[in-house]
Amino acid sequence: MDVAKPSQELVRSLTDEHVLRALMRHRRMTRAELAAEIGISKPTAGESVRRLTERGLVADTGERTPGGRGRGRVGSYYALTPAAGVALAVTISPGGVVAECLDVFGDRVARAGRQIERPARPSQVSAALREAVEEAGKAAEQPVRLAVVGAADPVDRTTGRLVQLPDAPFLVGELDPVAILTPYAQGSVLVDNDVNWAATAERAARRLDDFAYLYLGEGLGCAIVNDGAIRRGRTGLAGEIAHLVTAGPGGRATRFIELFGELGLRRSGSTAIDVGRLLDSDRAERDVIGAAVAGVIAAVIALADPQEVVIGGSWGPVLLGEIEAATGRLPRRVPLRATGLTGDPVLSGVRAEALDRLRAEVTAAG
Template structure:
């Protein structure tokens, strides 16, 4: 029995998607160039451009190739239609809420930010989130199709709500970003997961975030493993090695060393980095204990250390890891700047493009 042939509607749909993605990559192409780029006949490219123009997704730019007088026919340049919409890339962090508008080409077309107090209050964070979303959408001059959010708190994978856990340094209560930004489609995940996904080329690793808070992302075959409730990698309460070899919760060691911000469990980064080598050795041993647990449970190919103080203490972390029964390579994150925003931005662009190519 011969396999069923794809329907004409399916073939046209796939061709149209290829045309849209080619224009996302090259910004403008003639129909002849589209045919070569995609590997289809020119008549097929002409028909696809006609369909997409009628749907308002592609437009004639008004630009023409040189032609006439023996140089062939004039070619018309086509591009994606203006105002196809943007995606919001948003981060919710202890320092504030920041938002960018990303267009289908991956360009940032608008930015906005709002500071928040320490400790954060849910009403203030909610207001800041709403305000930056409205501001960047208005500045972009295009409708927002969706929002991707990275939050410095655990995220319930089923509801997208932020989760309050004991000893978390950034407590905003059970914030519901999807409800605040309704009716937009909203994708929310923990900031450490987004930072891990931004790491180039890696597919099997553990990303250890060491900053004001403590976190870990497990990436297996290119996918973040989130667990039943989305709380995989919440390592603050993990038992590790403290001063004098005592068992201690990971987060508590910073209290014992007087390295917390006043009135909170947040780690005082400046005080930690300025502490003496003996303190760094104690912290390095504690981090190595956490790494040993991650290796035992997740079996990563390597450990990537990020965050605002983790990479700076690698010289204290690596020797302690080398004393552990099982070892894997430990290195600093390859990313500089804001890895969380990099991950959120990439996801926002990918989802926006998918949204455009599947538009009826």
């Protein structure tokens, strides 16, 4: 049977893609270096560079290799142009809005931030989001191809809207980041929950395919990673653990979020957990909190069967000892550990996704 040969157009397209990705890895290369890196002939590499130059994606940097006097021909260095564009990496949290522009090399070329007052209202957050994104985009001085957003609120997976659930600790009302950011990005705007992005960063750092990421901070959340993928549920609200029934003071059944009200550990006028007061709580209160978290973990194990449970957030890792002691009494147990990530794991996850999408768009444009 005759095997169909790929068309010339397909071969050229694949070659251009390989050239673009090589330049993303090495920043600048000669045609001879591109040929050796990709495994193609020098004329083929030269033709690809010519096509990409005509499309405005690649340009001669003006730099030359040493040549002459027995050292061979002088080679020209080529690199991606600013037309490759940048990606917006955005986080929306009680700490404020942060907007970063990343280029195809993963370098941050611009950053802007805005504070948010509490309680956070949609109009205020919308204004802060627009201001931060506009400032970062202008500072980048390159086309913004797409945006990726991490938000400290439940996210409707179909629309990308932030959804207010009962006892939500951050945003009062609903917010539509897709509609807000679409005027600032040429392409797609992807929005997801902050805990999912933290779990994405955890998975990349540890190369885990099955685990639960339990976020314990001002708010409460959980991300389930199964077979290497985040499980978001039908509407995107999987992992919203605040209303799980667990053990409260004296072993009495209570909703997880209500436990902190009963212990006097909520911020004034809010359902947000007062992390400072929680960390100053006495041993008895910590044991109660550890038992409540263990009840949540029991439910996660029963439903998701994770390989391990990772504890993140501003107070979860600090109470790991109390949580481990309580989970030791469960009929089913899996290893627990505190996240090893430092800095801002949510922004790390958002950055990684934004960079992957930017590189994919640039190669597609090529």
